[in-house]
Amino acid sequence: MKLIVNLITSLLIFYSACTERPTADPTHIKEVEEWHQKRISRLKEETGWLNLVGLLWINDGENSFGSAKDNDIIFPSGPEHIGSLISKDSVVSIKVNPGVEVLHNGNPVTEMIMKDDYADSITILQLGSLRWNIIKRTKGYAIRLRDLNAELLKTFKDIERFPVDEKWRIKAKFEEYNPPKKLIIPDIVGTVDTEKSPGAAVFEIDGATYRLDALDAGGKRIWFIFADETSGDETYGAGRFLYTDKADSNGIVVVDFNMAYNPPCVFTKYATCPLPPKDNYLKLRITAGEKMWGEQH
Numbered sequence: 001m002k003l004i005v006n007l008i009t010s011l012l013i014f015y016s017a018c019t020e021r022p023t024a025d026p027t028h029i030k031e032v033e034e035w036h037q038k039r040i041s042r043l044k045e046e047t048g049w050l051n052l053v054g055l056l057w058i059n060d061g062e063n064s065f066g067s068a069k070d071n072d073i074i075f076p077s078g079p080e081h082i083g084s085l086i087s088k089d090s091v092v093s094i095k096v097n098p099g100v101e102v103l104h105n106g107n108p109v110t111e112m113i114m115k116d117d118y119a120d121s122i123t124i125l126q127l128g129s130l131r132w133n134i135i136k137r138t139k140g141y142a143i144r145l146r147d148l149n150a151e152l153l154k155t156f157k158d159i160e161r162f163p164v165d166e167k168w169r170i171k172a173k174f175e176e177y178n179p180p181k182k183l184i185i186p187d188i189v190g191t192v193d194t195e196k197s198p199g200a201a202v203f204e205i206d207g208a209t210y211r212l213d214a215l216d217a218g219g220k221r222i223w224f225i226f227a228d229e230t231s232g233d234e235t236y237g238a239g240r241f242l243y244t245d246k247a248d249s250n251g252i253v254v255v256d257f258n259m260a261y262n263p264p265c266v267f268t269k270y271a272t273c274p275l276p277p278k279d280n281y282l283k284l285r286i287t288a289g290e291k292m293w294g295e296q297h
Contacts, residue, residue: 022165054145055270168288172203174247260289
């Protein structure tokens, strides 16, 4: 008889666990859904990640570029010989070949210095549906090339997510680092940067304590690059991102994993995504936020 009772009890516990559903306040669900729609809209914008068609590294000196195979830098489409990019003394400039109409802010370009993505005002050039700018990385300078007619823009629909769950909207204690902690941040293209962390969000889940080192996002925002035990399974193997407001006057920061999202490398091989610092690999299944996107990743 005792064996039967124990069996029934075990089955009830198992059934309860299997039928447990995520819970969230309707206001919170609305907030997350609005954030998600804005996220999708940004991906589709001209400066979004869905139209990337090239990450083309620039060598020191003069680099011819265009769609012809005899160029130093080969574009996937466009005129065969567009011009040259010259990298010298940490400055990248462009010379456009006669008869090719490259525009900057609607005006034709023959020669100019191109400001990279670390400058106050980045230089974006256009030729037909193509757009490109210069990015600066530890590895050097590269062209970030976009095509406003990219195939992914036409086929992209949405990103699968976990159901919104109040459990994963966490009020964490923010522990400041004084002085700031140095974080080693590798990236997907094999380079490594050192960034300063202003502190860590410390929180408890199911009786265990976890911490996430933050990065300063500017203004009143901080962000986290993290991986967890869903990474490489239900979510992207190289981790996810999460932004939030800085700590309030009580030292509390809201970490809402329902707004955790995939880095751009999920969508394209032409992004240079940072990877989580070693202390931000959590031994925890965070079943919230965006799931894996695309079979190729």
